[in-house]
Amino acid sequence: MSTSKIEIDGVGKSYVSGKRRDRKVVNALQGVNLTIAPGGFVSLLGPSGCGKTTLLKCLDGLIPITDGEIRVGGKAIKGPGRDRAFVFQDFRLFPWRSVLGNVCFPLETTVSSRAERETTARKYIEMVGLSAFEKHHPHELSGGMQQRVGIARALAVNPDILLMDEPFGALDAQTRELMQVELLRIWELTGKTVVFVTHSVDEAIFLSQRIAVFSARPGRISAEFDVPFGYPRNEHTVRGDGRFVELRHEIWGLLKGDQNSSFSE
Numbered sequence: 001m002s003t004s005k006i007e008i009d010g011v012g013k014s015y016v017s018g019k020r021r022d023r024k025v026v027n028a029l030q031g032v033n034l035t036i037a038p039g040g041f042v043s044l045l046g047p048s049g050c051g052k053t054t055l056l057k058c059l060d061g062l063i064p065i066t067d068g069e070i071r072v073g074g075k076a077i078k079g080p081g082r083d084r085a086f087v088f089q090d091f092r093l094f095p096w097r098s099v100l101g102n103v104c105f106p107l108e109t110t111v112s113s114r115a116e117r118e119t120t121a122r123k124y125i126e127m128v129g130l131s132a133f134e135k136h137h138p139h140e141l142s143g144g145m146q147q148r149v150g151i152a153r154a155l156a157v158n159p160d161i162l163l164m165d166e167p168f169g170a171l172d173a174q175t176r177e178l179m180q181v182e183l184l185r186i187w188e189l190t191g192k193t194v195v196f197v198t199h200s201v202d203e204a205i206f207l208s209q210r211i212a213v214f215s216a217r218p219g220r221i222s223a224e225f226d227v228p229f230g231y232p233r234n235e236h237t238v239r240g241d242g243r244f245v246e247l248r249h250e251i252w253g254l255l256k257g258d259q260n261s262s263f264s265e
């Protein structure tokens, strides 16, 4: 029996589009191997188009893989499951629903009692600090607050695994830093396994225990780095630490050395 929560084993994914002579095949992922421990926080880092979103969707079971196997808790996944929840960069909230309505949404297929759904939803709305806003609609909230709703909605089904696709990519720099601290607090509180996609080297180092760096197409993991900081983390001490600067430098060197990559600082 494996002690890993997630095992990505020789995973490949190609997209096929068009018919006959217009048929196009894009090899998005090739030979991807990665294991993630229960309760781990791992970032997938790499240039745009290297297959980060593709791998996250494969982990969620939203799209099928074309090679290899993905196991969660030792079992090959066959599609989406309630043990995994996705957080999107663009929030994807229902504009016509309140904060409470949005967070209740994923519970509607499994919890028949409305009161019970609302009790669960309120617990997570409180966890993300939005109790005073449960009746508000998304357009009345800032970007950071909308993503808090996105996180509460993902937590509502009590998944073991949070799959986060550049969740803070649409936020301004200051809000982004606040949200990073918030996410670490929630992660420590809930013990979820987090797979976090980003193309920010600093964000990956500040948040994660481990970083898997992708090379450009076809996406594969070119290196893995252990981050030498414990938790809780303080952004000032972490970012000012010589080991942060060193690791940042090492990862940048790798990304810039990737001939197919368009990564720029």
Ligand SMILES: Nc1ncnc2c1ncn2[C@@H]1O[C@H](COP(=O)(O)OP(=O)(O)O)[C@@H](O)[C@H]1O
Binding pocket: 015, 016, 017, 026, 027, 028, 046, 047, 048, 049, 050, 051, 052, 053, 054, 055, 217
């Ligand atoms: N549905 C799709 N059909 C065809 N090609 C796709 C599809 N989705 C993504 N791709 C291609 O797969 C590659 C990886 O995309 P993606 O996973 O979105 O990268 P990233 O998230 O790292 O920016 C890109 O070349 C992209 O154009």
Ligand SMILES: [Mg+2]
Binding pocket: 052, 053, 054
């Ligand atoms: Mg992406």
